[in-house]
Amino acid sequence: MLYQRFLFALLLLLSACAGSAAPTGDAERGRQLFNGEQSFTSANAPVCANCHFVRAEDGVMLGPNLAGVASAAGTRVVGQSAEQYLRTTLLDPDAYLVEGFQEGIMYRGYEEALTQQEVSDLIAYLLTLQ
Numbered sequence: 001m002l003y004q005r006f007l008f009a010l011l012l013l014l015s016a017c018a019g020s021a022a023p024t025g026d027a028e029r030g031r032q033l034f035n036g037e038q039s040f041t042s043a044n045a046p047v048c049a050n051c052h053f054v055r056a057e058d059g060v061m062l063g064p065n066l067a068g069v070a071s072a073a074g075t076r077v078v079g080q081s082a083e084q085y086l087r088t089t090l091l092d093p094d095a096y097l098v099e100g101f102q103e104g105i106m107y108r109g110y111e112e113a114l115t116q117q118e119v120s121d122l123i124a125y126l127l128t129l130q
């Protein structure tokens, strides 16, 4: 009996934790934010597509081409899933430097500028770039 109550309490606790985790991302909304078809809540945040192409054939702008980033993301930092890496790289671009690119070019203010929902939407979109 006691054991069952403990399990029940544990389940409650786990579901409460899940509730406070990042919101579920909407990939289509992420795509629109990425391309500037929909504005960020904060007008200061630059559009991702100013610096990033997402089709391999388009080449490189200021930032790396993001074609295939969904697969690459999971291999960048040992112990970080693709989702974790993308979140970190968005909110703290200097945490990992993509080979061949310079520090300090990617906008550093997304952590303050973007809502949790916008971050999740962008990540959901990036995860479609297989």
Ligand code: HEC
Pocket (backbone or CB within 6 Å): 034, 046, 047, 048, 049, 050, 051, 052, 062, 063, 064, 066, 069, 072, 073, 076, 086, 089, 090, 093, 094, 096, 097, 098, 101, 102, 103, 104, 105, 106, 107, 110, 122, 126
């Ligand atoms: C002013 C130019 C600029 C803007 C705007 C910008 N980035 Fe970047 N981004 C870069 C550069 C340069 C790098 C590579 C340097 C580094 O790793 O910090 C990079 C790296 C990345 C990476 C890592 C790619 C990899 O292969 O590991 C991702 C993902 C990314 N950006 C996504 C975004 C998203 C999403 C946005 C919009 C919210 C955005 N960037 C806005 C310039 C930019």
